Amino acid sequence: MEKLQSKTVAEMVTENIKTAHIFKKYGIDFCCGGGITLDKACKKYNADYDLLVNDLINVDNTSSRATNYNSWDLDFLADHIVNVHHSYVEENIPLLLQYSARVAQVHGHHYTELLEIEELVKEVAGELSAHCKKEELILFPFVKKMVKAKKEGTELPEAHFGTVDNPIKMMETEHEDAGELLRRIAKLSNNYTPPQGACNTYRAFYAKLDEFEQDLHHHIHLENNILFPKSLMLEKELRNNQ
Template sequence: MTSALTEQTLGNLACAIPGATRIFRQYKLDFCCGGNTSLEEAARQRDLDAQAIAAELAMLNRSSDSEPDWRNEPTGVLIEYLLERFHERHREQLPELIRLANRVEHVHGAKPGCPLGLAEHLWTMQQELESHMLKEEQVLFPMLQRGMEVPQSHGPIAVMRYEHDQHGAALAKLAALTNDITPPANACNTWRALYRGLEELRDDLMQHIHLENNILFLRGAAQ
């Protein structure tokens, strides 16, 4: 059983096993932009035990979970979930994170470990993500909701996948600026609140990209 799991891609496992994404985040395995990589290969790249991770996934697979299997939900339902759960949430998250980052850099800029440049990076992420989401809301999602029979959605999907890769690179830079979102021992409450928010943003954005790349866009590409 575990050997069969190691041969599957991270994207397929994230779709098939409720809760798998939590385990992948724990081991820092990229199931969104790197969703086409097998568990075996992804674990090898990070010097991890693929069989041990597969055993954890197998245990999850035997347990019940309330997360829906989005592969079985209508396209319109999935799109509405993406809009409400992620698009709206990102628009709430980033302005507050930018405010907190500016505060931390202003007050603690001379201290070791201060994430200098973080506020500017978050502002850039906000601009790029807003542009990306508007393209989905105004162009791609309406196409997919209409269930178009011609491959007009293929071009926009390719653009969105490319931009998802850019978002993945932005998350990597965010991790580099923040010691993998780990506050120093003497961090103040504002600093810790900022990093808790960054963790949430990273988790949400990875799940957002996963659902689009590995489920929604595959449907569009198959039309």
């Protein structure tokens, strides 16, 4: 119990990704807002502390190799994020845009929140598409160069952006922005709950939005809580060795 109290939400998810499902169950943000203790998280999100701790204690603590992201090399983790999460964003954004336009057109006159949701979907689609490209073209290649430099015992590579902290801060700000857009969508959609008697397209749209948000939370967690802090540590280590 004392061990749990001293850990932040982000640390717990980093150590065991399975706890993410528990925090999701209690409506606790474990990616952008994960840097707080369990007690503070419960107060912030109006969650029952005792019930949460009980669920965390009873979670299966045996992390398989496939989900022990904290042990992966940074270049491998960066490739995983691109291949799994960036690919997911790229593949699903067109579908979300089609769904949102169709549902707003057919049902927006009665359920006016759909009109606002459509605009928010367009906004998050544009922001995440640009965000992923910046990571793939600027940040991740530099992280890979640092990993290579450490393995080969060479000097820290030069970067036009100065320190890696600069693009990381930008990416974290964009994570916050995308997360806020999805929080607004979740609120407008009553946590992706379609109205009674909703058509299949309406239901599919909300189910896809829910899935999209969950993937984004996992995506942001891997970057904010593992890749980014370890990249900063690696840069510092390489700089000290020069």
